[in-house]
Amino acid sequence: MIKLFRKIRQNLLVENKTGKYFKYAIGEIILVVIGILIALQINNWNQSRNQSKKELLLLSNLKNDIKEDIIILKQQDSIFLVFQNNGAIGIELFNLAKTVKDIDSVAKLVPEGLWNELYINNNTYNEMINSGNMYTMQNKALQKLITRYYLNAEANKNYIKEANNLQDYLYNRVSDINPFKLLTSQFNNIQVNVKLADTTWINDQNSSTYLAVANFLKSNQEVNNIYRRSVYRRNKEKAEILLKDITKELEIRTK
Secondary structure (H helix, E strand, O other): OHHHHHHHHHHHHHOOOHHHHHHHHHHHHHHHHHHHHHHHHHHHHHHHHHHHHHHHHHHHHHHHHHHHHHHHHHHHHHHHHHHHHHHHHHHHHHHHOOOHHHHHHHHHHOOOOOOOOOOOOOHHHHHHHHHOHHHHOOOHHHHHHHHHHHHHHHHHHHHHHHHHHHHHHHHHHOHHHHHHHHHHHHOOOOOOOHHHOOOHHHHOOOOHHHHHHHHHHHHHHHHHHHHHHHHHHHHHHHHHHHHHHHHHHHHHHOO
8 A cells, every 4th residue: 555655656756746746645644644543543442442341340340349248247247146145144144143153154155355357358449449440430429439338448447446456455454354364264174273263353343353344344245246236237238239339330331
């Protein structure tokens, strides 16, 4: 094609048709520019199509992540519902406790060390942020909802960590609770004579140990169980709403 154009220009020059030569040259330039614009348009279209495919794949992966979030949040809520019910019984039993056996029963109902953190699968979200795909989403309203969901989840993670730190402090850092921990750890050890342990605090509601245990049990119920479950439920509700929005977007764009 280039050789053909060159031959035409040469013939026009040989025939001394300068005017036609310049007109032809201008026309050729216009054709080249049009060709470049078409090529750019095709390239942009290909890039847009590839970007759209990538976005749909990420949204599909994000949908699976959120489904996993919902399942785990339901499981955690069910687990801590049991802890909440046991905690209520444990507090009632502690208020009525008279013997070492009663205290041991309280410890079994309200075990320490079960302060799970909030788990949210943010792998796809992080990939979308790091790759820049989050900021090029077609549906800006959905983009805001996704961002809000994960920012809210991150804030709730920090709240749960604070709750865990509080429970850890009350159980492992407050020395007044040590007689309770020692008593319950020794109760089922046949090599230890529980009668030698300090049990006077059990029937003394003004003792520092009794008050420390009561404070721990109350905080465990209100913060570790009731509050934590409210966080799980709120996150589950937000996840379910976002899941519907993402599903709708995928359905519209894959028709």
